[in-house]
Amino acid sequence: DADVTQTPRNRITKTGKRIMLECSQTKGHDRMYWYRQDPGLGLRLIYYSFDVKDINKGEISDGYSVSRQAQAKFSLSLESAIPNQTALYFCATSPASTDTQYFGPGTRLTVL
Amino acid sequence: GQQLNQSPQSMFIQEGEDVSMNCTSSSIFNTWLWYKQDPGEGPVLLIALYKAGELTSNGRLTAQFGITRKDSFLNISASIPSDVGIYFCAGLGITDKLIFGTGTRLQVFP
Numbered sequence: 001d002a003d004v005t006q007t008p009r010n011r012i013t014k015t016g017k018r019i020m021l022e023c024s025q026t027k028g029h030d031r032m033y034w035y036r037q038d039p040g041l042g043l044r045l046i047y048y049s050f051d052v053k054d055i056n057k058g059e060i061s062d063g064y065s066v067s068r069q070a071q072a073k074f075s076l077s078l079e080s081a082i083p084n085q086t087a088l089y090f091c092a093t094s095p096a097s098t099d100t101q102y103f104g105p106g107t108r109l110t111v112l
Numbered sequence: 113g114q115q116l117n118q119s120p121q122s123m124f125i126q127e128g129e130d131v132s133m134n135c136t137s138s139s140i141f142n143t144w145l146w147y148k149q150d151p152g153e154g155p156v157l158l159i160a161l162y163k164a165g166e167l168t169s170n171g172r173l174t175a176q177f178g179i180t181r182k183d184s185f186l187n188i189s190a191s192i193p194s195d196v197g198i199y200f201c202a203g204l205g206i207t208d209k210l211i212f213g214t215g216t217r218l219q220v221f222p
Contacts, residue, residue, distance in 0.1 A: 042116075042212040044212075058209065103154030103155045103156070104154050
Protein backbone atom coordinates (compact mmCIF):
# COMPACT_ATOMS: atom_id res chain seq x y z
CA ASP A 1 0.00 0.00 0.00
CA ALA A 2 1.13 3.54 -0.77
CA ASP A 3 2.41 5.56 2.17
CA VAL A 4 0.79 8.80 1.01
CA THR A 5 -2.57 8.60 -0.73
CA GLN A 6 -4.66 11.31 -2.33
CA THR A 7 -8.31 11.28 -3.31
CA PRO A 8 -9.66 11.88 -5.82
CA ARG A 9 -6.93 11.33 -8.43
CA ASN A 10 -8.84 13.30 -11.03
CA ARG A 11 -11.66 15.82 -10.70
CA ILE A 12 -13.47 18.03 -13.16
CA THR A 13 -15.69 20.71 -11.67
CA LYS A 14 -17.37 23.98 -12.55
CA THR A 15 -16.57 27.53 -11.55
CA GLY A 16 -18.02 28.42 -8.16
CA LYS A 17 -18.24 24.86 -6.82
CA ARG A 18 -16.70 23.85 -3.50
CA ILE A 19 -14.09 21.15 -3.79
CA MET A 20 -12.22 19.13 -1.19
CA LEU A 21 -9.05 17.18 -1.87
CA GLU A 22 -7.99 14.65 0.73
CA CYS A 23 -4.61 13.32 1.77
CA SER A 24 -3.86 10.41 4.08
CA GLN A 25 -0.52 9.02 5.20
CA THR A 26 0.64 5.89 6.98
CA LYS A 27 4.21 7.07 7.47
CA GLY A 28 3.58 8.46 10.95
CA HIS A 29 5.01 11.84 9.96
CA ASP A 30 4.03 14.94 11.89
CA ARG A 31 4.43 17.39 9.03
CA MET A 32 2.12 17.59 6.01
CA TYR A 33 2.03 19.92 3.03
CA TRP A 34 -0.11 20.86 0.06
CA TYR A 35 1.53 21.97 -3.19
CA ARG A 36 0.27 23.06 -6.54
CA GLN A 37 2.12 22.26 -9.78
CA ASP A 38 1.67 24.23 -12.99
CA PRO A 39 3.63 23.69 -16.21
CA GLY A 40 6.92 25.57 -16.12
CA LEU A 41 6.41 26.78 -12.55
CA GLY A 42 7.55 23.83 -10.50
CA LEU A 43 5.88 23.14 -7.18
CA ARG A 44 4.48 25.97 -5.08
CA LEU A 45 3.49 25.62 -1.44
CA ILE A 46 -0.15 26.33 -0.59
CA TYR A 47 -0.40 25.38 3.11
CA TYR A 48 1.55 23.32 5.58
CA SER A 49 1.03 21.83 9.02
CA PHE A 50 3.70 20.75 11.51
CA ASP A 51 1.22 18.99 13.80
CA VAL A 52 -2.51 18.59 14.33
CA LYS A 53 -2.98 22.03 15.90
CA ASP A 54 -0.65 23.87 13.56
CA ILE A 55 -1.69 25.40 10.21
CA ASN A 56 0.48 27.78 8.19
CA LYS A 57 0.01 29.64 4.94
CA GLY A 58 2.43 28.98 2.15
CA GLU A 59 3.37 30.97 -0.91
CA ILE A 60 -0.04 30.86 -2.64
CA SER A 61 -2.76 30.32 -0.01
CA ASP A 62 -5.38 32.75 -1.38
CA GLY A 63 -8.52 30.91 -2.50
CA TYR A 64 -7.64 27.79 -0.49
CA SER A 65 -8.22 26.51 3.04
CA VAL A 66 -7.04 23.39 4.86
CA SER A 67 -8.02 21.16 7.73
CA ARG A 68 -5.72 18.84 9.71
CA GLN A 69 -8.23 16.36 11.07
CA ALA A 70 -5.66 13.99 12.53
CA GLN A 71 -1.94 13.33 12.31
CA ALA A 72 -2.60 11.15 9.28
CA LYS A 73 -5.08 13.38 7.41
CA PHE A 74 -4.75 16.78 5.79
CA SER A 75 -7.48 18.15 3.51
CA LEU A 76 -7.35 21.01 1.04
CA SER A 77 -10.52 22.92 0.13
CA LEU A 78 -11.36 25.31 -2.64
CA GLU A 79 -14.38 27.21 -1.34
CA SER A 80 -15.37 28.58 -4.75
CA ALA A 81 -13.30 27.10 -7.54
CA ILE A 82 -12.12 29.27 -10.42
CA PRO A 83 -10.52 28.24 -13.73
CA ASN A 84 -7.01 29.42 -12.82
CA GLN A 85 -7.02 26.83 -10.02
CA THR A 86 -6.81 24.16 -12.68
CA ALA A 87 -3.56 22.36 -11.81
CA LEU A 88 -1.95 19.27 -10.34
CA TYR A 89 -2.16 19.19 -6.55
CA PHE A 90 0.28 17.22 -4.42
CA CYS A 91 0.26 16.34 -0.77
CA ALA A 92 3.57 15.63 0.96
CA THR A 93 4.72 14.54 4.40
CA SER A 94 7.96 14.75 6.33
CA PRO A 95 9.22 13.67 9.73
CA ALA A 96 10.11 16.42 12.15
CA SER A 97 13.65 15.09 12.41
CA THR A 98 14.56 15.76 8.78
CA ASP A 99 13.24 18.02 6.06
CA THR A 100 12.93 15.28 3.48
CA GLN A 101 9.44 15.33 1.99
CA TYR A 102 7.58 12.37 0.52
CA PHE A 103 4.88 13.03 -2.05
CA GLY A 104 1.53 11.49 -2.85
CA PRO A 105 0.52 10.59 -6.42
CA GLY A 106 -1.28 13.86 -7.05
CA THR A 107 -4.78 15.05 -7.92
CA ARG A 108 -5.45 16.52 -11.33
CA LEU A 109 -8.11 19.23 -10.91
CA THR A 110 -9.83 20.92 -13.83
CA VAL A 111 -12.13 23.87 -13.22
CA LEU A 112 -14.35 24.72 -16.18
CA GLY B 113 11.90 35.59 -1.31
CA GLN B 114 14.37 32.85 -2.05
CA GLN B 115 14.58 31.80 -5.68
CA LEU B 116 15.99 28.71 -7.33
CA ASN B 117 17.27 28.64 -10.89
CA GLN B 118 17.44 25.17 -12.37
CA SER B 119 19.15 24.41 -15.66
CA PRO B 120 18.89 23.23 -18.26
CA GLN B 121 15.12 23.38 -18.74
CA SER B 122 15.21 20.31 -20.94
CA MET B 123 17.69 17.80 -22.30
CA PHE B 124 17.50 15.38 -25.19
CA ILE B 125 20.23 12.77 -25.03
CA GLN B 126 21.10 9.38 -26.41
CA GLU B 127 21.04 6.26 -24.26
CA GLY B 128 24.42 5.71 -22.64
CA GLU B 129 25.33 9.38 -22.37
CA ASP B 130 26.01 11.12 -19.08
CA VAL B 131 23.74 13.93 -17.86
CA SER B 132 24.46 16.96 -15.70
CA MET B 133 22.02 19.48 -14.28
CA ASN B 134 22.28 22.11 -11.60
CA CYS B 135 20.46 24.50 -9.34
CA THR B 136 21.62 27.85 -8.08
CA SER B 137 20.18 30.11 -5.44
CA SER B 138 20.49 33.77 -4.58
CA SER B 139 20.79 32.83 -0.91
CA ILE B 140 22.11 30.04 1.27
CA PHE B 141 20.35 26.72 1.72
CA ASN B 142 20.88 24.24 4.57
CA THR B 143 19.47 21.22 2.74
CA TRP B 144 19.35 20.24 -0.90
CA LEU B 145 17.04 17.53 -2.24
CA TRP B 146 16.75 16.04 -5.71
CA TYR B 147 13.47 14.53 -6.93
CA LYS B 148 12.34 12.75 -10.07
CA GLN B 149 8.78 12.93 -11.35
CA ASP B 150 7.37 10.40 -13.80
CA PRO B 151 4.30 11.33 -15.87
CA GLY B 152 1.12 11.17 -13.80
CA GLU B 153 3.00 10.57 -10.56
CA GLY B 154 4.26 12.56 -7.62
CA PRO B 155 7.94 13.48 -7.20
CA VAL B 156 10.07 10.71 -5.76
CA LEU B 157 13.10 11.55 -3.64
CA LEU B 158 16.41 10.55 -5.25
CA ILE B 159 19.10 12.08 -3.06
CA ALA B 160 19.22 14.27 0.06
CA LEU B 161 22.20 16.47 0.94
CA TYR B 162 22.65 18.05 4.36
CA LYS B 163 26.17 19.44 4.47
CA ALA B 164 28.18 21.84 2.29
CA GLY B 165 30.61 19.93 0.10
CA GLU B 166 28.74 16.64 0.57
CA LEU B 167 28.86 14.26 -2.39
CA THR B 168 26.29 11.47 -2.34
CA SER B 169 25.54 8.68 -4.79
CA ASN B 170 22.46 6.58 -5.43
CA GLY B 171 23.28 4.01 -8.09
CA ARG B 172 24.09 5.87 -11.30
CA LEU B 173 23.09 9.18 -9.72
CA THR B 174 25.51 11.47 -7.93
CA ALA B 175 24.63 14.79 -6.33
CA GLN B 176 26.73 17.43 -4.65
CA PHE B 177 25.97 20.17 -2.15
CA GLY B 178 28.00 23.18 -3.31
CA ILE B 179 30.65 24.63 -1.02
CA THR B 180 29.03 28.07 -1.13
CA ARG B 181 25.70 26.46 -0.06
CA LYS B 182 24.07 28.32 -2.94
CA ASP B 183 24.16 25.54 -5.51
CA SER B 184 23.79 21.83 -6.09
CA PHE B 185 24.50 19.48 -8.97
CA LEU B 186 23.02 16.18 -10.13
CA ASN B 187 24.80 13.85 -12.49
CA ILE B 188 23.38 10.72 -14.11
CA SER B 189 25.87 8.36 -15.65
CA ALA B 190 25.21 5.99 -18.57
CA SER B 191 21.60 7.06 -19.06
CA ILE B 192 18.90 4.49 -19.83
CA PRO B 193 15.35 4.94 -21.18
CA SER B 194 13.75 4.74 -17.73
CA ASP B 195 15.68 7.86 -16.70
CA VAL B 196 13.10 9.85 -18.69
CA GLY B 197 11.15 12.28 -16.52
CA ILE B 198 11.34 15.65 -14.85
CA TYR B 199 14.05 16.23 -12.27
CA PHE B 200 13.52 18.82 -9.56
CA CYS B 201 15.94 20.30 -7.11
CA ALA B 202 14.62 21.65 -3.82
CA GLY B 203 16.34 23.67 -1.15
CA LEU B 204 15.55 24.38 2.46
CA GLY B 205 16.71 27.71 3.80
CA ILE B 206 16.01 30.01 6.71
CA THR B 207 12.25 29.99 6.12
CA ASP B 208 12.00 26.29 7.00
CA LYS B 209 10.06 25.69 3.78
CA LEU B 210 11.26 23.81 0.74
CA ILE B 211 11.76 25.91 -2.38
CA PHE B 212 11.56 23.96 -5.64
CA GLY B 213 13.33 24.58 -8.90
CA THR B 214 11.29 24.67 -12.11
CA GLY B 215 12.54 21.26 -13.22
CA THR B 216 14.71 19.72 -15.93
CA ARG B 217 12.84 17.58 -18.43
CA LEU B 218 14.99 14.67 -19.59
CA GLN B 219 14.36 12.69 -22.75
CA VAL B 220 16.51 9.66 -23.56
CA PHE B 221 16.57 8.24 -27.06
CA PRO B 222 17.64 4.65 -27.78
